[in-house]
Amino acid sequence: MPASVDPVTFPDPVYREAVIDLLAAVGYGEVSAFERLAEDARLAPTLEDKVALGLFASAQIGKVEPIRLRLTELGADPFAAMEAFRDGFESFHTHTAPSDWWEGLVKAYVGDGLANDFYREIAAFLDPQTRDLVLTSLEDAGHAEFVVERVRAGIEADPRLAGRLALWGRRLMGEALTEAQRVAADRDALSALLAGGTDMPGLDLAAIGRMFTRLTERHVERMTGLGLEH
């Protein structure tokens, strides 16, 4: 399917709508990640860590512009399209407000990791130009490495941290899946993209189940990477 799609005026209006939704979700996700990392920066124990988080926040907000441009090319109002995802992201953040520096670090790592895995899964169903834009937006500028290094050192200094952060990681995964399901239920075109359409390949229920299994496995690998029981 990708090869047959005209990159700017997709012949299939449902596909076009799905691409707009997907890019808008990625775009709002970048804004939201910026805000969250900037807040986490306030909790940083050292000025060096504060600057590091500020730079990670910068990297996120800097990715909004290519998304905005592409949404405009597709004929969408880019900020209105992104706004549609505000409630989903804000609801997730309200339910998972970190109580300290460590919870903020783990949340950014788990949340970004999960979102990135999900977008990578979806990328397989996209035309090449949209796929490249989505994949470019997933590059993480060293953030994951920073979190792993800091959290492992934190646990070494205070082993009790591990139990609390392991529970926190499980809660984050649960809340993220809840929100993702809610968003998917609201956005027909996005769901259609996953399920396939008249001239598009898609995932049957079993394939969607396998995708969620893969997402969960990668979450477990990330938690293990942090030195946490999943």
Place this chain on the structure above:
Amino acid sequence: MPASVDPVTFPDPVYREAVIDLLAAVGYGEVSAFERLAEDARLAPTLEDKVALGLFASAQIGKVEPIRLRLTELGADPFAAMEAFRDGFESFHTHTAPSDWWEGLVKAYVGDGLANDFYREIAAFLDPQTRDLVLTSLEDAGHAEFVVERVRAGIEADPRLAGRLALWGRRLMGEALTEAQRVAADRDALSALLAGGTDMPGLDLAAIGRMFTRLTERHVERMTGLGLEH
């Protein structure tokens, strides 16, 4: 004086200390500006304005790295040097917490403008390499233009805003001068840089008075640019 100074191992230890102080103040100022702009972004009335402020915040935090490198070259612990200016900046921010989007915009504009004018005045007393680094850190990535455009439109939509923001601008100027004097009193090397030393030209009291007159005049010009009585 500048031409006779070896850029990395300044022969005059007081000058070296002053340069470290100055760069550290500029560096902490960038971190602080990032934090303030990221907070203001939360108050943005539209997603487009939020992204714009996020990008201005990014531009600020991105300027810390060259300052950090130079402080390291000068043999200073860069983050410890910057930390010395935390209290001054935090005290200013505690005394001037904006109560809404408009006060945040005006504060960023007035504060940055004043800081930039001050650093430009000081630049005349610096060796070329330090001067270039300081001047580069003052480029504003379109932020001033954004604030002027938004505030003028805000006043057009609600003329009562003008009186409140004019008062706010006066208060910001007063608090900034108070903090700047406190910092100068604490940092002997910085004061010595302004006052001149054994082999350095400096400002006598009359010249310092004229500098403050120039800073005030430029503040008034900025307030007028916003459409506000000073």
